Amino acid sequence: MKHKVTIFSLLLLLILACREPFEPDIEPSDQNVLVVEGYLDSDGSPSILKLSFTSELDGPIQDNSGLLGASIFLESSSGNQFPLTEIGQGEYLHETDIPEVDTYRLRIFLRNGNSYTSEELRPIITPDIIDAGFVKNETGVEIFITTQGDENADNFLWTYEEAWAFRPAISSPFKYDPDVQDVVIRGDEERNDICYKVSPNSDLLLETSSRFEDQFVFRQSISQIEQGDEKLSVRYSILISQKALSEEDSEFWEILKKNTDDLGSIFSPLPSLIGGNISFDQDPSAPVIGQVSLGKVRQKRLFIDNREVIPWGLEEIPEYVGCFISQDTVFIESYPTKLQSGIILPVRPIIPEGGFNPIGYLTAPVNCVDCTRRGSNVPPEFWED
Numbered sequence: 001m002k003h004k005v006t007i008f009s010l011l012l013l014l015i016l017a018c019r020e021p022f023e024p025d026i027e028p029s030d031q032n033v034l035v036v037e038g039y040l041d042s043d044g045s046p047s048i049l050k051l052s053f054t055s056e057l058d059g060p061i062q063d064n065s066g067l068l069g070a071s072i073f074l075e076s077s078s079g080n081q082f083p084l085t086e087i088g089q090g091e092y093l094h095e096t097d098i099p100e101v102d103t104y105r106l107r108i109f110l111r112n113g114n115s116y117t118s119e120e121l122r123p124i125i126t127p128d129i130i131d132a133g134f135v136k137n138e139t140g141v142e143i144f145i146t147t148q149g150d151e152n153a154d155n156f157l158w159t160y161e162e163a164w165a166f167r168p169a170i171s172s173p174f175k176y177d178p179d180v181q182d183v184v185i186r187g188d189e190e191r192n193d194i195c196y197k198v199s200p201n202s203d204l205l206l207e208t209s210s211r212f213e214d215q216f217v218f219r220q221s222i223s224q225i226e227q228g229d230e231k232l233s234v235r236y237s238i239l240i241s242q243k244a245l246s247e248e249d250s251e252f253w254e255i256l257k258k259n260t261d262d263l264g265s266i267f268s269p270l271p272s273l274i275g276g277n278i279s280f281d282q283d284p285s286a287p288v289i290g291q292v293s294l295g296k297v298r299q300k301r302l303f304i305d306n307r308e309v310i311p312w313g314l315e316e317i318p319e320y321v322g323c324f325i326s327q328d329t330v331f332i333e334s335y336p337t338k339l340q341s342g343i344i345l346p347v348r349p350i351i352p353e354g355g356f357n358p359i360g361y362l363t364a365p366v367n368c369v370d371c372t373r374r375g376s377n378v379p380p381e382f383w384e385d
Contacts, residue, residue, distance in 0.1 A: 032053050032054065033053065033054040033287050033288065033289055034052075034053060034116065034280075034288050034289070034290070035050075035051065035052040035053065035289045035290055036049070036050070036051055036106075036116070036276070036288070036289070036290025036291075036292060037049070037050045037290055037291075038050060038094075039157070039243050039292075039293040039295070039297065040074070040094045040293070040294050041094065041297045042097070042098050042100050042123040042294055042296050043296045043297065044095055044098075045095065045297060045299075046093060046094075046095045047093075047094050047095070048087075048091050048092070048093060048094075049072065049084055049091070049092045049093075049094060049106075050090060050091055050092075051067040051070065051091075051108070052067070052090055053067070054289065067090040067110065068088075068090070068111070069086065069111045070086070070092070070108060070109060070110050070111065071083075071108075071109040072084040072092050072106070072107065072108050072109070073106075074096075074098065074104045074121075074294075075104060075105050075107050076098070076099070076102045076103070076104050077102055077103045077120075082094075082096045082098055098123070100123040100125065100296065103120050103121065104120070104122075104123075104294060105117055105118050105119070105120060105121065106118035106121065106278070106292050114280065114281075115281040115282070116278050116279065116280055116288060117279060118278050118279075119277040119278075119279075121277075121292065121293070121294040122246075122294070123294045123295050123296065124152065124153055124244045124246065124293075125153065125244070125295065125296045126153055126156075126242055126243055126244040126295055126296050126298045127148055127150055127153055127242075127298065129145050129146070129147050129240065129299070129300040130145075130146045130147050130148060131145065131146040132144070132145045132146075132240055132300040132301075133219075136309055139224070139227055140224060140225045140226040140228075140229065141224070141225045141232060141304070141309055142221055142223070142224050142225075143223045143224075143225070143240075143302065144219040144220055144221050144222055145158070145217075145219075145220050145222055145240055145242070145300065146216075146217065146218050146219055146220070147209075147242060148209065148214070148216045148217065149208075149209025149210065149215035149217065149244075150215065152244075153209075153244035154208055154209050154210050154215065154244075155206070155207075155208050155209075155244065155245040155246070155247065155249070156206065156208075156209065156217070156242060156243065156244060156245065157205065157206055157243045157250075158205040158206075158220070158222060158240060158243070159200075159201065159203075159204075159205070159240075159241045159243070160200075160201050160223065160238050160239060160241065161198065161200045161201065161238070161239045162198070162199050162200075162201060162223075162231065162236070162237070163196060163197065163198040163199070163236070163237045163238075163239075163380055163382075164197055164230070164231040164232070164233075164235065164237065165194055165195070165234040165235045165236075165379075165383075166194070166196075166197065166233055166234055166374075166375065167195075167233070167234060167371060168192065168320070168368060168369050168370065169317070169323040169368045169369075170323060170325060170347055170364045170368045170369050171347075171369070172192075172193065172345060172346065172347035172348075172364070173185050173186055173191075173193065174186065174345070174346040174347065174361065175190065175345065175346070176335060176339035176342075176345075176346060178336070178340055181335055181336055182332075182335065183335065183339070183346045183349075183358070183361055189377075190377075191377050192369065192370040192371050192377060193371065194234070194371065194377070195371035195372055195374065195375035195377050196375055196376055196377075196378070196379050196380060196383065197374070197375045197376075203223075204253060204256065204257040205220075205222060206250065206254060206257060207220055222238070222240055223238065227312070227313070228312065228313050228314055228315035229315065230314065230315075232304060232309055233312070233314050234306055235303065235304070235305050235306065235385070236303070236304045237302065237303050237304075237382070237383070237384075238301070238302050239299060239300075239301045239382075240299065240300050240301075240302070241297050241299050242298045242299070242300075243293065243295060243297050243298075244295055244296075246293070248277065249293045252275075252276055252277075252291035253291070275287075275288075275289070276288065276289055276292075277291050277292060278291075278292065301382065303384060319373075319374060320368060323364065323367075323368035324364065324365075325347055325348060325362050325363070325364045326362055326364065328362075328363075329359075329360040330344075330346070330360050330362075330363055331360040332359060332360060338363075339363070342366055343365070343366060344363040344364065344365060344366065345363060345364060345365075345366050345370065346361035346363055347361065347362060347363060347364045347369060348361060348362040349361055
């Protein structure tokens with residue numbers, strides 16, 4: 001038996017010794033390739049076109065400063081031009097209602113003189129989202145939508161943006177005011193006991209409606225929020241965008257989904273170059289990555305209250321691990337020395353028996369009390385309570 005184990009160990013070492021790191025042979029022309037990504041809303045709702053450059057798999061992230069100051073516009077077959085507005089970081093905003101009976105080409109002019117043109121784009125009218133809802137399941141809450149394709153819209157891409165309210169580990173309405181050298185109640189604009197986060201999601205959700213009877217897509221899963229997630233600790237909102245795709249768009253996004261599932265983002269280093277509908281004017285044979293789509297986007301916003309999913313045991317939040325209320329009272333005479341730095345905040349008044357005014361406060365670390373360390377105390381414009 002000992003002899004067999006020895007032989008097996010030697011074979012295993014031999015196999016491992018024969019392995020070599022895989023280093024793909026990437027041509028210089030396949031590096032520093034322009035990446036163009038965007039679904040432009042023909043109805044005028046704000047939509048973003050993103051530009052980037054590819055980088056080597058094991059190299060540094062590419063410098064995208066050359067994408068600043070680009071001139072980008074949609075050009076209709078009737079000769080009209082609809083410019084996009086630069087908003088920074090290689091992103092350009094389109095928010096123009098354009099005629100959907102026309103066809104278009106996207107034109108991109110970089111500062112270095114290079115220019116790019118898309119193939120002809122024909123706006124696709126996306127069907128409405130019939131319903132959006134949620135259901136509590138064994139592992140948390142699933143969010144879904146129902147829709148139906150038609151003869152002009154068979155393939156769908158869904159994206160979404162999340163927002164949620166949350167509270168700190170320890171709530172307190174108090175703050176130290178150095179002007180009066182006393183603890184006072186915070187004003188509404190200074191509240192730090194409830195905050196909000198808004199986060200776009202990069203998941204690529206694709207489906208073909210012709211796979212279903214009458215092209216009726218029933219309860220398409222959009223997102224799963226796991227049990228105990230802070231997102232549903234107070235109130236949660238999700239904005240779901242539904243986008244109809246052409247057959248060519250759908251094929252591009254399927255390939256892109258495979259890449260992004262492996263690497264995390266369209267702007268991550270790509271394991272393989274994929275084409276698209278953008279070409280380099282100065283050299284049409286040069287690689288360009290990107291599939292620009294044009295169509296009417298449909299959206300649905302859903303709100304979920306914590307009381308709709310209870311019981312919802314909140315998991316421990318890393319930022320709040322070790323939070324505590326100190327049992328040492330900070331007395332009035334020590335306010336300037338103990339509270340002025342803001343490292344600790346007053347949270348519990350100490351009022352003597354028969355008294356009315358506090359003689360001091362118990363305190364807690366600021367990161368446990370001030371939720372603005374992790375979000376904004378101003379609700380988003382769309383927020384509803």
